[in-house]
Amino acid sequence: MIHLIDVEKHFNTDVGVRQVLRETRLTIPTDKRVGVLGRNGAGKSTLLNMIAGVDQPSSGMIVREDVRLSWPLGYAGGFHADLTARENISFVARLYDVDYNRTFELTEEFAEIGNYVDMPIRTYSGGMKSRLAFGLSLAIKFDCYLIDETIGAGDRFFRAKSRKVFVEQSKGSGMLLVSHEEATIREYCEIALVLFDGVLVPFADIEDAIDFYMRRCAP
């Protein structure tokens, strides 16, 4: 479970204070498939970043309770550009205490990058990098997956494959999917939060959430 204990987030910018999240007191279950719906710029990604630990709340705190939380699915920014794919995988495997060989095999098999595995990441094309990142996300079993907008990487064929593998892999795991696309939320989630003007409005029913989103968040 992820506890948002009186979490509040704003950014001080040159053009004034931008309120992203008003004081929130919620527990987000990590054993359920949870969606977060919100418009572009509503602060969904900041929320996800706060939960992942990249951003910090302006006040209050976030407590992640005994849970193996993934990094945002398919996020390639965590790779060290000077390290090879092999070395990056070994770092992640060691960090999460999983078997390196197995993780490497699964990733390599999925990512289709061939003999590039021994080249530094900085030589990779964008597509290769994202395929590698996605493959690595899937090679490790998590209790809860964080997902920013998209499931999958690369071209449409690869994306279809990614989705298939992801659905298989995430069976029994929770997820926190952040999206502005109600269709995505409907497809993958059980319960949802709508980020509406800095307020996380909770819904036990996806359709209620989508209904609220369509009615209230429309400009």
Added chain:
Amino acid sequence: MLTNDRRTYPVSLSVVEHTSASVQAEAFSRAYADGDEDAAIRIVIAAFEAGTPFAPPFESLWWLCGELLNRRRYRLGLELTECVGKHGYRGWRSLYLRGIFLALTREIEPAAEVFDSARRIAPVKKQGEIALLEGRLRAMAGQTAIALRLFRENLRFDEAGERFVAAALRIAHREGERDLVVRWAEQANAALGVTASRMRLLAEIHYESGEWQKARDAAERGTRIDPKNVVLCRIVARSAYREGRVAPAITQLQAQLGRDGEWTEGKILLCRLLIAGRRDTEARRVLKTIGNATDYEEERRELRARLHGEDSDTAAVSSAVDRPKTRARAKSRDVLQDPEVKKIMSDIPADFAPRWTPETLASHGNSWVAIKRLSHSVRTLMLREMMARFGRHEIGYLWAILEPMMHVAVFSLIFYFIRARDSLGMNVILFVATGVIPLFIYLKTYNHLTNALKQNRPLLNHSRVQPMDIYLARALLELFTHILVFIVFVSFIYMFVDKYSFGSAWSVLSNMFGLWIFGIGAGLALGSLVVFAESIKNVMDGLNRLIYITSGVFFTLDMMPASVAKYLTYNPLLHFVDGVRGNFNPLMGGSRVDFSYGIAWAVAVLVLGLVADRALRRRVLDR
């Protein structure tokens, strides 16, 4: 009942041969054939009133009635059927039609009487249908006993319509015939399929008779057909409460209240259950959402008393916790005052309800777990950083030795050629190496920490990596690297250049440690303070160049004239550098070196760095 096909009954054939009658008959036939019902009916009524021997075929009259029903001209139909009844034809069908028209013009009781007469003379297969019609009318007229008898005798589920069944159930329910209702409802469900309203009736009956489980089953079956039916959903939740199974009932009630926030009774029930389940904080929250002036004022008072009376100290804590919330609400009035949002937020679905307890928070702060995580994460990060250094250049880790070697070589040459070597009192290379490498510990640690958070921000996406891990990993790597480089240098010098006498390794290490924590402190402080102005970094870079010159890489305190040395002693790093060098030549220790002064500075800078990092870390990450 009525045929709508006028061609089946050619009117002209049945017209009687009579002059006056034939005129009327002809007019009637024409009007009828043209489909002008009004005119046709007027002719019929006039003919009946006048008592002429004109007799239109009855089938055409029934057809006319049907047409009138379709067009909702009930009064005209009533007039026609009454006229027909008065003047001759007294068949069941005329009565039946009159009954229908009477009923439709809201003459309920007369209609029922007419149906009664009709039923007596109707053919057997029609009697049932007429009886049901009469039953419905009797029920509407309040003659429930008769109605119930009629339904009891005539209700056939395989042929009766949904409306008759509903009326029958209603009557039976009103008469208190519970068993009959249950039996009928079940038969109807079997014959006609399940409907929400029937399930609601069943659920209510079971609920009233205290059969909670049956009530819940019935209501749940109903909600399967009509999930939005508030009454059914409430019965489900209410029966779950009555069944006394606390946890499922709480879920049910919370789910229902999520959709149905105005349901005060449900809130009261939920509150009771939460108290029973020792979840007082949540109970208090629910209680708060109950308005003041409701029908449940008494229950609300009672619950309040139970919640706040039992444990007044936790109540105080909870109100203290709730205070900032109300303040935030007041600050951001607009959205939170929105009635819809307010309604949802006043009753957070169970999935999202705050669920942390003091134990959760305590286990989060468990220091043993934290140390284990920290050490694992630091080790992993150090390995990553080392791999990256090996990979970056072809020379890889050799760079860590080459860089200080170049500094040492350049300065040794300068010293050599300006012929200062004699005045140094020790080997030139040893002199420079023991100055440059310790200072490198400070410079490199500082350098790697100022950008640590910014460069490694993506790593924070791994929830196992925290900012402090990144600092520690980088700082430790610098320390170990430079200690190693230092050992390589001094051993090399000992073996090939100069057989010096070595002092204490502890002294060397403690001075290096001082330089190291100074570097950590300065790196953290600068890395954080840049949020105020980027130019602070330039100032510090300039300062570091000054430090390089003044920190005893090129001189020792004792070489300086007293008047200059007086000021130089303020530089804390100079004490560390001199302190290290003192271990390689007993004459180099220097009487002015003050380790405790240096370490006090280093600790102070470290404190400053840690404070600045803690205070400004969020802003660094926000940028």
